[in-house]
Amino acid sequence: MLSPEEKARYSRHLIIPGVGMEGQIRLKNASVLLIGTGGLGSPAALYLAAAGVGRLGLIDPDTVDVSNLQRQLLHTDSAVGKSKLDSAAARLRETNPHIELVLHPVRFTPENALSIANGYDIILDGSDNFPTRFLANDTAFFLKKPLVYGAIHRFDGQMTVFAPHLGSPCYRCLLPESPAPGAVPSCNEAGVLGVLPGIIGSLQAMEAIKLILGAGEPPLGNILIYDALKTTFRSLRLPHDPSCRLCGSAPTITSVSNAETNASASCAVTDPNMKAITASELKDMLAADDFNALLIDVREPEEYDVINIPQAKLVPLQTIPTYAKNLPKDTRIILHCKAGMRSAKACEYLSSLGFTDVTNVTGGMDAFQRL
Structure with missing residues (x-):
């Protein structure tokens, strides 16, 4: 049940039809695993914590760099050089002391993915590289958990929920294989407008909360595309690929350890003769x-x-x-x-x-x- 302090904190939720006391208790009993506490993970974690999601798992092995501060609002100037998880945890505890934080100061790898993710209801992908996105997708598929996906590039973003066990396609239906190394620039190379991950990460938090509450309709089979320069949102139909190597009728991927998930996350060109x-x-x-x-x-x-x-x-x-x-x-x-x-x-x-x-x-x- 909710304590008097929690009732006061969540009072604006408690008066919403479709949330109320029952919904807030659902949030309190729910758990979300966030892969990354960077551009997407920062707003997602802040809003999930503020909403009262009872247990948040955070995965991030990195330290705070000054170049992160333009968009990663969990972290402040005083945290530069320190662990991102320590920085994130301090901010989230200030945001809501009533939630539990579980810190995973490791890289999300095929060796630890299933054991880490198995303890959570929902996986939220805030990663910035293709191997981790494939791994998040494959992990969610095998554990039958919803994956709230987001990606950003300069002025553009996209977001959806992948959940084949609920009838939707998976990430591999959108992108069957990794692009060639170096073919797609990372945010480090291409840049990103600082407010953009705030928009997409907030949308991810919204979808995670909707899934917990059972409210509304998650974008299963649709991908939301945001163009900041044109101020437009488009929803594109994403059909299930019957030949998908993971969720198709004749799957060939039977493990979270595979060619895509074991690839280098740097996306650098690695010609040994260069x-x-x-x-x-x-x-x-x-x-x-x-x-x-x-x-x-x-x-x-x-x-x-x-x-x-x-x-x-x-x-x-x-x-x-x-x-x-x-x-x-x-x-x-x-x-x-x-x-x-x-x-x-x-x-x-x-x-x-x-x-x-x-x-x-x-x-x-x-x-x-x-x-």
Whole structure:
């Protein structure tokens, strides 16, 4: 039952038809596992805690970085360098001391996914990489638990609920296989408007609360698309794929450990034959009198304007094909970007054209400016 303090706290819920005392007790007895306490996990966790969801599990092995603060509102400037879980827990306990927090300071992996998720009613995916999204999906499928999915990119977001046991498709019906490494830029590479994850994460929290209450209709078989620049929401029908390798009529995926879930979460291009140097090695080379390579920065002009290496020539990735037409194939070329992914793609492309001496700077400008 609810204590007098809880009745006062949730008074606006208690007067809503469809929530009331019964619904609030359902919330109190419910549990949600949040994968990630970052852009999506921050608003989702805050609203679930404030709503009185009785037990929240938080998974995040990372520490708070200053670049997180623009969108990850669980964390503050004083938490930079500290555990994200410790930071999140402190904020959530201030938000609502009546809930239980269970902290999992580990990466969500095929080895621990089932054992962690089995103790929760709902899984909320706030991850930022494809292997973890596939793992969250496969885990929810095998445990027959709803998965509240969200994703963001620059000014766009999407959200839905995957629950094949309730008649909906799964994430693999939307994306059967992982994109090629480096094909889709992460938020670290592409950027994201800080308020966007607040909108999508709040929608995820709403769907989790609806599932707990049994209120309304979850978007089973539909995916909500939000375009911030046009201020539009669209709901697109997402049909079940009968040939889905997980939830289809003849499934071939029988475990949470599979090709997609075991892939590297970095999304970096990992060609073993690609020549690479570290940012530190590049710095030493630039300081030498005999530096004679063509250093190319494949980032966008707005990124270059913020910080750059003076010796580098700006050639945005999409213009590399045109720029390369005028270069001798034996030109010694060193490429860098923000974190090493776009420049790796440029290295692969130039090598495919027959350029014989191309090198990628691993870690890119992120690593270079830390020196």
